[in-house]
Amino acid sequence: MKFHIIAAKDLKILMRDRNALLLMFIMPIFVISVTGLALSGSFSQDIGIDVLVVDLDNGEISKGFVEFLEEIDILDVDMESNEFAARERIRNQEYGRLIIIPQGFTESVMGGQNSELLIITDPTEKDANTVVEKIVEGYASRLSTNVVVVKTVAAYGVPVYNKEQIYEVVDVADQFTQPPPVQVVTESTSTRLEDFSPFTQYVPGFAIMFLLFTTIGVGSASLLKERESGTFRRLVTAPISKPEIIGGKIASTFFRGFVQLTVLLIFGHVVFDLNLGSSVVALIVLISAITLTSTGLGLLVAVFVTTKDQADSVSTMIVLIMSAMGGSWWPLFIMPQFMQDLAHLTITAWAMDGFYDLLYFDLGLAGILKEVGVLLLMTILFFGLAISRFRFE
Amino acid sequence: MTDDAIITVEDLSKQYDGFMAVEGVSFDIKRGEIFGLLGPNGAGKSTIISILCCLLEPTAGRVTIDGFDVEKNATDIKKIIGVVPQEISLYYTLTARENLAFYAKIYGLSGKAMKDRIEELLDMVGLTDRADDRLEGYSGGMKRRINIAVALLHNPRILFLDEPSTGVDPQSRKRIYDTIRDLNRQGTTVLLTTHQMEDAEKLCHRIAIMDKGKLVALDTLQGLLKLVGESDIIQVTSKELPPEAADTIQQIDKVQKVAVDGGSMTIGLVRGRESLAGIIDILIASGTKVESIQIKEPDLETLFLHLTGTRLRR
Numbered sequence: 192m193k194f195h196i197i198a199a200k201d202l203k204i205l206m207r208d209r210n211a212l213l214l215m216f217i218m219p220i221f222v223i224s225v226t227g228l229a230l231s232g233s234f235s236q237d238i239g240i241d242v243l244v245v246d247l248d249n250g251e252i253s254k255g256f257v258e259f260l261e262e263i264d265i266l267d268v269d270m271e272s273n274e275f276a277a278r279e280r281i282r283n284q285e286y287g288r289l290i291i292i293p294q295g296f297t298e299s300v301m302g303g304q305n306s307e308l309l310i311i312t313d314p315t316e317k318d319a320n321t322v323v324e325k326i327v328e329g330y331a332s333r334l335s336t337n338v339v340v341v342k343t344v345a346a347y348g349v350p351v352y353n354k355e356q357i358y359e360v361v362d363v364a365d366q367f368t369q370p371p372p373v374q375v376v377t378e379s380t381s382t383r384l385e386d387f388s389p390f391t392q393y394v395p396g397f398a399i400m401f402l403l404f405t406t407i408g409v410g411s412a413s414l415l416k417e418r419e420s421g422t423f424r425r426l427v428t429a430p431i432s433k434p435e436i437i438g439g440k441i442a443s444t445f446f447r448g449f450v451q452l453t454v455l456l457i458f459g460h461v462v463f464d465l466n467l468g469s470s471v472v473a474l475i476v477l478i479s480a481i482t483l484t485s486t487g488l489g490l491l492v493a494v495f496v497t498t499k500d501q502a503d504s505v506s507t508m509i510v511l512i513m514s515a516m517g518g519s520w521w522p523l524f525i526m527p528q529f530m531q532d533l534a535h536l537t538i539t540a541w542a543m544d545g546f547y548d549l550l551y552f553d554l555g556l557a558g559i560l561k562e563v564g565v566l567l568l569m570t571i572l573f574f575g576l577a578i579s580r581f582r583f584e
Numbered sequence: 585m586t587d588d589a590i591i592t593v594e595d596l597s598k599q600y601d602g603f604m605a606v607e608g609v610s611f612d613i614k615r616g617e618i619f620g621l622l623g624p625n626g627a628g629k630s631t632i633i634s635i636l637c638c639l640l641e642p643t644a645g646r647v648t649i650d651g652f653d654v655e656k657n658a659t660d661i662k663k664i665i666g667v668v669p670q671e672i673s674l675y676y677t678l679t680a681r682e683n684l685a686f687y688a689k690i691y692g693l694s695g696k697a698m699k700d701r702i703e704e705l706l707d708m709v710g711l712t713d714r715a716d717d718r719l720e721g722y723s724g725g726m727k728r729r730i731n732i733a734v735a736l737l738h739n740p741r742i743l744f745l746d747e748p749s750t751g752v753d754p755q756s757r758k759r760i761y762d763t764i765r766d767l768n769r770q771g772t773t774v775l776l777t778t779h780q781m782e783d784a785e786k787l788c789h790r791i792a793i794m795d796k797g798k799l800v801a802l803d804t805l806q807g808l809l810k811l812v813g814e815s816d817i818i819q820v821t822s823k824e825l826p827p828e829a830a831d832t833i834q835q836i837d838k839v840q841k842v843a844v845d846g847g848s849m850t851i852g853l854v855r856g857r858e859s860l861a862g863i864i865d866i867l868i869a870s871g872t873k874v875e876s877i878q879i880k881e882p883d884l885e886t887l888f889l890h891l892t893g894t895r896l897r898r
Contacts, residue, residue: 196689196690197690204677421671422674428639430663430692583639
């Protein structure tokens with residue numbers, strides 16, 4: 192087999208091409224760094240839900256409730272002593288939510304009487320309002336339990352005469368309610384949003400985009416340059432088989448793409464602390480699949496155009512469309528569903544899905560089987576079409 | 585087919601999308617011969633070379649090279665032929681030595697044998713001292729010499745050269761001629777295509793003249809010139825050549841062909857000196873401001889005009 196001779200020659204030529212190396216490594220590193228740092232605010236901004244609390248009670252239970260709210264990570268709790276001022280602040284959308292603890296709240300709870308917590312919300316922030324309502328309802332439910340206990344004890348004729356005795360009963364009841372006998376556990380990906388740094392998006396996003404420039408753009412242009420300069424014709428007249436010639440061109444494009452994508456991911460990991468997941472094998476499989484698929488598309492472009500200039504313009508168009516549609520420039524999950532469906536016609540979308548699975552969810556090899564499978568199907572399609580239409584004359 | 589033929593071409597035709605690039609061409613090339621395919625651009629020379637190199641399949645006819653059929657034994661043929669393409673088929677960012685090493689490996693050479701052969705060829709084309717310079721700094725002639733050296737790496741029995749001296753300075757052209765003659769003396773059969781008369785006249789033992797895909801004559805240079813007989817060529821140059829002047833000259837008894845190409849009129853005629861005065865009279869009468877007028881001895885240009893009615897360099 193002689194394909195490695197052609198691949199080695201191509202790589203030697205590449206190593207002498209400063210512009211190509213600049214486009215392969217320096218340019219993407221610059222774009223990733225600038226974009227990631229510039230947009231870090233939009234990803235790592237404080238996602239806490241602001242809550243303004245007016246404690247008109249200032250009793251033991253109301254203070255406990257405020258402490259409970261303050262201990263919840265996702266809530267940013269501020270206090271306001273004046274109810275009128277607090278209502279003004281929420282009306283002015285300075286805060287999205289206002290909780291008013293009425294005067295005599297502690298007394299009511301301790302005495303087993305009905306009482307209410309008032310939540311005033313800004314209707315434009317539905318999701319955050321729901322979260323706060325659920326939290327307050329949960330706490331109110333505990334307090335209600337205490338009220339019910341006190342009422343039940345009294346109903347059975349157990350003498351509860353003074354405050355100390357009431358506290359004692361409530362404490363005992365509390366022990367039974369913590370943790371609650373029936374718990375509802377809800378998990379949502381959005382709760383992990385804090386881990387989704389801009390680099391989780393932009394390192395693989397731009398690395399894939401620049402990989403496509405290498406494998407589709409440079410890969411197809413390299414083949415057409417050989418045609419235009421006559422070196423391809425010379426190779427065809429030499430004692431080397433046609434599959435070896437094509438194999439050599441594919442191998443060199445694949446190798447340079449694989450190295451490029453790997454170097455850019457390692458750069459992201461070392462400089463921007465990008466999590467690469469726990470499975471190196473899965474990462475290598477995904478990088479290989481993406482590189483091979485895009486190498487196939489590069490070969491297909493080389494078959495359908497006739498000059499290097501045409502290859503440059505066609506591949507630039509393909510890369511930019513795939514990058515915009517496929518999620519290189521912004522996360523796929525923020526797109527409307529029909530755009531996400533359309534995106535999955537591109538290599539980029541499947542590649543990004545694979546990277547989300549590994550870098551964010553850390554799903555390992557099993558988690559990327561679908562993405563790798565689709566990429567390999569695309570690979571077969573691209574290579575099949577390209578080789579069937581390839582002209583050696 | 586003669587017994588000592590190393591290449592035989594029998595009734596060869598090649599059609600591209602309805603266009604007949606080569607039509608019913610037959611010839612043999614003898615072992616150890618320098619054979620020239622002469623004709624203008626588009627005559628079908630490069631198509632024939634492409635078929636002989638197994639790059640194209642014939643539409644009809646049969647071609648064998650040293651007993652191997654081009655359609656059935658391409659792998660065997662590729663081992664015994666060397667091809668020098670018309671364009672400089674080299675990698676400009678690699679050095680001459682690296683280019684030679686790359687192709688040597690493709691031809692299966694390695695180790696000391698490869699190094700020795702590369703040195704030998706660099707010496708032969710006179711570029712040993714520039715061997716480690718990248719080709720991008722070479723002149724056109726130097727690149728063409730390396731282009732030839734690459735085709736010789738595996739000591740081919742047959743060498744195909746497609747327009748070997750196109751765009752080459754006189755010094756490099758002389759060296760290319762010397763190289764081809766040396767190789768031929770060592771036993772290499774050479775087939776070259778050219779539209780340069782000088783290539784064919786100085787190098788070739790036999791010349792096949794092609795026009796519009798057909799073989800119009802085949803012989804030694806001397807044999808071909810006999811076809812012209814007493815024909816001469818009168819070459820007239822002028823900024824303006826009225827078409828009616830050409831028509832009138834064509835009426836002269838001994839004039840065989842008149843071809844006008846821009847500011848140049850080529851007149852093929854028998855015993856040119858006898859008709860020269862009449863031609864000048866016609867030119868003056870038509871208002872032509874003659875810049876130069878020249879009678880040429882019979883050569884391949886004369887022959888080509890004689891055979892096809894058109895100029896070779898059209």
